[in-house]
Amino acid sequence: MTMELVGYARVSTTDQDLTHQVEVLTAAGCRKIFSEKVSGTKKEGRQAFDECLDYMRDGDTLVVTRIDRLSRSLRDLQNLVYDLEQKNIKLRATEQAIDTASASGKAFLDMLGVFAEFETNLRQERQREGIAQAKQQGKYKGRKPTARAKTVEAIELVRAGFTRDSVAKQLNIGKASVYRILKTYRLQNPDDILPGERSARKIATLLIELRVENNTKYVRGKSKVRTDIENEWNWSFDMEKPDPKGNNYILRVPYETEKELYELVDELNRDAAYAAEMRxxxxxxxVVHQETGKIWN
Structure with a gap:
């Protein structure tokens, strides 16, 4: 059986083209190259990459210019390399000293696991510190039931002409809570058009990958955490989940300014982190902003 070098090239939607990567992979001996323009924050949803993996056989080598073409997450990269190893597929990066067929490549696999665990620990620490800091600064609202209790006040303020941002500040609730209240009100009162409902507000399409893990092997709360977060998102915004069993979501979020959008994404992250911390x-x-390619992670 002839072992083949198979190339994979990727640029984000904001990059110019794939020419350089394809040229490098061709020079490296790849006669079959799969390429695409898509965000690299997750493996799911990358059609060309899936086709590349399906094409490869026992003994083949996957060639990329840099390993960040495969993933921006060490944990995802570790899982991918493990899957390749199980299929006896090697990994090589032309612009980095990475070749899993070599002794140094095997050492790379060992170190990858160490750094993936380190990355996870850092995320957990940042999550805890972020919540603590937000609480200290009075910016963290949590998932308080009082937000729903302020529905009447929120609607009246919007009707009086206050912006969504101003309503959130006056009632001491999160912006996402204001959108939740308005979404519910629109469903219950479709003929009542509130001020700003037909304004030049923009809609951001957010492509989200949510991974939930238990802190220890003795904890079994991650499925409930995911359900809590999904319910919150579905109540607040127009949410889609392409694969009911997957980790990927599409949220359509109304906003007026870039600052407001950034704050909403930050609030989504904090609320999800809080839901996880509770269990x-x-x-x-x-999070990827589909229209601009902006990435939050």
Whole structure:
């Protein structure tokens, strides 16, 4: 059986083209190259990459210019390399000293696991510190039931012409809570058009990958955490989950300014982190703004 070098090239949607990567992979001996323009925050949803993996056989080598073409998450990269190893597929990066067929490549696999665990621990620490800091600064609202209790006040303020941002500040609730209240009100009162409902507000399409893990092997709360977060998102915004069993979501979020959008994404992250903390879990959240390619992780 002839072992083949198979190339994979990727640029984000904001990059110019794939020419350089394809040229490098061709020079490296790849006669079959799969390429695409898509965000690299997650493996799911990358059609060309899936086709590449399906094409490869026992003994083949996957060639990329840099390993960040495969993933921006060490944990995802570790899982991918493990899957390749199980299929006896090697990995090589032309611009980095990475070749899993060599002794140094095997050492790379061992170190990858160490750094993936380190990355996870850092995320957990940042999650805890972020919540603590937000609480200290009075910016963290949590998932308080009082937000729903302020529905009447919120609607009246919007009707009086106050912006969504101003309503959130006056009632001391999160912006996402204001959108939740308005979404519910629109469903219950479709003929009542509130001020700003037909304004030049923009809709951001957010592509989200949510990973939930238990803090220890003795904790079993991650499925409940995911359900809590999904319910919150579905109540607040227009949410889709392409694969009911997957980790990927599409949220359509209304906003007026870039600052407001950034704050909303930050609030989504904090609320999800809080939901995880309550059940002794932690989350990893990657968000891509489909229209601009902006990435939060």
């Amino acid at each position: 002794y879990c932690y989350i990893e959240l990657d």
